[in-house]
Amino acid sequence: xxxxxxxxxxxxxxxxxxxxxxxxxxxxxxxxxxxxxxxxxxxxxxxxxxxxxxxxxxxxxxxxxxxxxxxxxxxxxxxxxxxxxxxxxxxxxxxxxxxxxxxxxxxxxxxxxxxxxxxxxxxxxxxxxxxxxxxxxxxxxxxxxxxxxxxxxxxxxxxxxxxxxxxxxxxxxxxxxxxxxxxxxxxxxxxxxxxxxxxxxxxxxxxxxxxxxxxxxxxxxxxxxxxxxxxxxxxxxxxxxxxxxxxxxxxxxxxxxxxxxxxxxxxxxxxxxxxxxxxxxxxxxxxxxxxxxxxxxxxxxxxxxxxxxxxxxxxxxxxxxxxxxxxxxxxxxxxxxxxxxxxxxxxxxxxxxxxxxxxxxxxxxxxx
Amino acid sequence: xxxxxxxxxxxxxxxxxxxxxxxxxxxxxxxxxxxxxxxxxxxxxxxxxxxxxxxxxxxxxxxxxxxxxxxxxxxxxxxxxxxxxxxxxxxxxxxxxxxxxxxxxxxxxxxxxxxxxxxxxxxxxxxxxxxxxxxxxxxxxxxxxxxxxxxxxxxxxxxxxxxxxxxxxxxxxxxxxxxxxxxxxxxxxxxxxxxxxxxxxxxxxxxxxxxxxxxxxxxxxxxxxxxxxxxxxxxxxxxxxxxxxxxxxxxxxxxxxxxxxxxxxxxxxxxxxxxxxxxxxxxxxxxxxxxxxxxxxxxxxxxxxxxxxxxxxxxxxxxxxxxxxxxxxxxxxxxxxxxxxxxxxxxxxxxxxxxxxxxxxxxxxxxx
DNA sequence: TTAGCATATGAATCTCCTC
DNA sequence: TGAGGAGATTCATATGCTA
Numbered sequence: 001x002x003x004x005x006x007x008x009x010x011x012x013x014x015x016x017x018x019x020x021x022x023x024x025x026x027x028x029x030x031x032x033x034x035x036x037x038x039x040x041x042x043x044x045x046x047x048x049x050x051x052x053x054x055x056x057x058x059x060x061x062x063x064x065x066x067x068x069x070x071x072x073x074x075x076x077x078x079x080x081x082x083x084x085x086x087x088x089x090x091x092x093x094x095x096x097x098x099x100x101x102x103x104x105x106x107x108x109x110x111x112x113x114x115x116x117x118x119x120x121x122x123x124x125x126x127x128x129x130x131x132x133x134x135x136x137x138x139x140x141x142x143x144x145x146x147x148x149x150x151x152x153x154x155x156x157x158x159x160x161x162x163x164x165x166x167x168x169x170x171x172x173x174x175x176x177x178x179x180x181x182x183x184x185x186x187x188x189x190x191x192x193x194x195x196x197x198x199x200x201x202x203x204x205x206x207x208x209x210x211x212x213x214x215x216x217x218x219x220x221x222x223x224x225x226x227x228x229x230x231x232x233x234x235x236x237x238x239x240x241x242x243x244x245x246x247x248x249x250x251x252x253x254x255x256x257x258x259x260x261x262x263x264x265x266x267x268x269x270x271x272x273x274x275x276x277x278x279x280x281x282x283x284x285x286x287x288x289x290x291x292x293x294x295x296x297x298x299x300x301x302x303x304x305x306x307x308x309x310x311x312x313x314x315x316x317x318x319x320x321x322x323x324x325x326x327x328x329x330x331x332x333x334x335x336x337x338x339x340x341x342x343x344x345x346x347x348x349x350x351x352x353x354x355x356x357x358x359x360x361x362x363x364x365x366x367x368x
Numbered sequence: 369x370x371x372x373x374x375x376x377x378x379x380x381x382x383x384x385x386x387x388x389x390x391x392x393x394x395x396x397x398x399x400x401x402x403x404x405x406x407x408x409x410x411x412x413x414x415x416x417x418x419x420x421x422x423x424x425x426x427x428x429x430x431x432x433x434x435x436x437x438x439x440x441x442x443x444x445x446x447x448x449x450x451x452x453x454x455x456x457x458x459x460x461x462x463x464x465x466x467x468x469x470x471x472x473x474x475x476x477x478x479x480x481x482x483x484x485x486x487x488x489x490x491x492x493x494x495x496x497x498x499x500x501x502x503x504x505x506x507x508x509x510x511x512x513x514x515x516x517x518x519x520x521x522x523x524x525x526x527x528x529x530x531x532x533x534x535x536x537x538x539x540x541x542x543x544x545x546x547x548x549x550x551x552x553x554x555x556x557x558x559x560x561x562x563x564x565x566x567x568x569x570x571x572x573x574x575x576x577x578x579x580x581x582x583x584x585x586x587x588x589x590x591x592x593x594x595x596x597x598x599x600x601x602x603x604x605x606x607x608x609x610x611x612x613x614x615x616x617x618x619x620x621x622x623x624x625x626x627x628x629x630x631x632x633x634x635x636x637x638x639x640x641x642x643x644x645x646x647x648x649x650x651x652x653x654x655x656x657x658x659x660x661x662x663x664x665x666x667x668x669x670x671x672x673x674x675x676x677x678x679x680x681x682x683x684x685x686x687x688x689x690x691x692x693x694x695x696x697x698x699x700x701x702x703x704x705x706x707x708x709x710x711x712x713x714x715x716x717x718x719x720x721x722x723x724x725x726x727x728x729x730x731x732x733x734x735x736x
Numbered sequence: 737t738t739a740g741c742a743t744a745t746g747a748a749t750c751t752c753c754t755c
Numbered sequence: 756t757g758a759g760g761a762g763a764t765t766c767a768t769a770t771g772c773t774a
Contacts, residue, residue, distance in 0.1 A: 046749050053745085054764040056702040062747050072481060101747065102490035102515070106477025113440060113474065121507045122470035124492045126544050127746090129767040133540060135750035136529040136642065136764055139489045139580075142542035144747080145513070147470070161504040172501065174510035176494050176544070181746060184769055199747050212507075284535030288547070288572035290554070294604070295636040311605060311632060312531035312579055312639040321640070323538060487749080521749080529764095540765070643763065644752085650761095693761060706762050 017243040022223035026085035035218035037096040042067040043104045062198045079111040095157045099146045117149035124176040164212045196253045197227045206233035228254030235261045281358045284313025298343040305331040385611040390591035394453035403586035405464040411472030447479040463525045467514045485517035492544040531639035532580045564621045565595045574601035596622030603629045652681025659725045666711040673699040
């Protein structure tokens with residue numbers, strides 16, 4: 001039985017999943033009644049042919065009917081409509097999060113601004129394990145973008161600065177979040193053992209969103225509920241959720257998922273932290289950053305070999321080209337070589353290991 | 369004295385800084401003549417009263433009734449105008465990069481798509497040393513967004529995949545780039561010792577952009593040249609630059625900066641190339657040259673299949689005949705197959721890939 | 737039991753040349 | 756201009772099988 005909360009303009013059903021069209025559903029709810037909206041709308045990917053991995057396996061593309069739009073115009077119309085309904089529903093001090101990729105996020109961001117929302121941050125979800133670009137034709141698409149916006153430029157939105165700082169090992173939370181994609185046990189499966197939803201978001205992402213921008217007891221609405229990640233995290237964190245989902249199959253999975261979720265005890269909300277590994281530094285970074293000049297000469301530690309630095313961070317020595325490790329190994333006739341300790345460069349008259357420059361970069365990357 | 373390059377439609381001034389309005393300047397240059405455009409447009413969208421029209425006049429903001437819609441409208445008009453001029457100027461296989469923050473990037477991204485550009489990636493510049501958010505009211509704004517787009521969805525844009533992979537320690541380059549902001553010695557100062565430009569970009573950022581998406585000798589245009597970071601990196605990397613900058617003070621700093629830049633040695637500018645650039649070798653050549661005997665047996669790398677070499681350079685395996693690729697694909701039930709790496713032949717008791725023989729032929733073909 | 741190897745897969749706008 | 760053929764191309768995880 002759904003809890004109901006009395007509002008100025010009527011009743012708001014809480015902790016429920018509603019079916020049907022999200023615009024109609026939102027318009028049927030009382031205005032100015034929701035604290036936060038998290039929206040993961042269709043991305044309008046516009047995929048054409050099939051794509052195979054180098055091992056010839058086929059990539060399971062997002063080709064679902066709900067992601068197909070005829071044009072940017074029809075996608076913009078769709079965005080304006082659901083954003084208007086979302087805006088009506090939000091309390092004056094409420095906020096909205098929208099997630100997307102380069103296919104749609106510029107459209108959505110513009111529509112959001114046109115509707116009068118006030119952008120607070122754009123937040124980059126940097127995926128620690130994205131799918132690579134198999135054909136080597138573009139950069140690995142390794143991130144998605146979220147927009148966090150208040151209802152107006154004067155709204156007093158919720159921002160739990162200290163909680164996010166604590167989540168981030170005592171350092172102010174930045175606008176780029178490194179989190180793994182949703183897979184393994186967390187990834188919901190259907191009766192056939194296939195993924196229940198093509199684009200399930202990781203709970204860690206919603207955890208950070210809700211910890212940072214809601215209070216316990218707040219009402220969080222997700223108009224594109226899918227398999228209910230927003231609801232699951234909200235319930236666990238002691239927030240109320242309202243999900244809207246058109247597809248019966250997704251609703252069914254979400255209902256089952258949510259029934260099994262238990263709210264955290266307050267003391268369980270503390271986050272554990274882990275020691276971070278030494279960040280890896282690419283040799284090319286030294287070149288890009290100007291710490292090593294393109295064309296500079298490097299010498300081996302034993303003084304027997306030399307090489308020249310190229311613009312892409314590779315070395316050339318006589319007829320050998322490659323990474324600092326490859327060229328070192330080739331010149332020494334060795335199976336492998338740690339180029340960082342093998343090569344030296346000239347600084348103030350002395351030949352010193354290039355590893356010193358790596359340490360310098362790492363020092364800059366480290367938290368204060 | 370500026371170099372000039374003869375084009376179909378007229379002369380293109382190279383390695384120069386042009387003054388005046390960028391739209392008018394671009395429209396005065398020959399169409400389809402530029403390989404790459406890097407643009408860092410102004411985005412003072414929400415600094416009330418500081419919005420610039422294309423003619424550099426300021427929009428009069430009414431303090432109490434500031435009209436967001438009008439402001440976005442005039443910014444969009446500005447974006448459409450300079451993007452149209454940029455598009456005209458680009459070669460059909462040229463590309464554009466635009467950088468911005470959440471204040472303007474959604475507007476620019478939408479305008480870019482509306483103008484017909486085809487987005488290839490959005491790239492996040494993740495600042496390793498951003499300015500913190502002092503008031504603790506939002507997340508640290510620790511990144512900026514770049515959009516990389518081709519002139520059309522069928523364009524053959526330049527992408528030096530192997531060079532970027534080499535810059536990234538042998539791992540495919542991702543869409544998130546960690547680089548420090550421009551400060552220290554690199555940050556240009558004016559005569560008073562103040563920073564010469566408020567948003568000077570780091571050369572490392574441009575290094576990666578130009579290494580990844582241009583070739584030596586390409587023409588790179590920057591319509592918002594500022595103090596000339598694009599030109600500085602282009603010159604060093606052996607690319608031509610054209611800068612357009614309206615402010616005399618910035619031009620002056622840029623001129624001095626560029627005069628001091630020296631180009632890297634030519635051999636340092638060579639970057640790692642892909643196998644696609646290697647000369648093509650027909651499998652039949654191996655047979656003709658006697659490197660593989662007619663009737664010799666080949667085995668698949670996984671050991672599951674075998675085939676026999678025929679006199680015309682095709683293979684036969686049971687009822688399947690055809691090229692090394694076709695037979696491999698048929699036997700594996702795969703949509704395609706690279707026969708060079710799929711098939712092995714027996715040499716001195718070991719089964720080794722036939723690709724070794726191709727490499728042998730290529731070595732003989734290569735200049736000494 | 738476990739280490740090691742093979743296999744599976746994730747919001748993807750993913751080729752190019754010749755006839 | 757379209758069809759067909761050559762042949763280039765992947766990173767981080769999770770799971771399951773084998774020795």
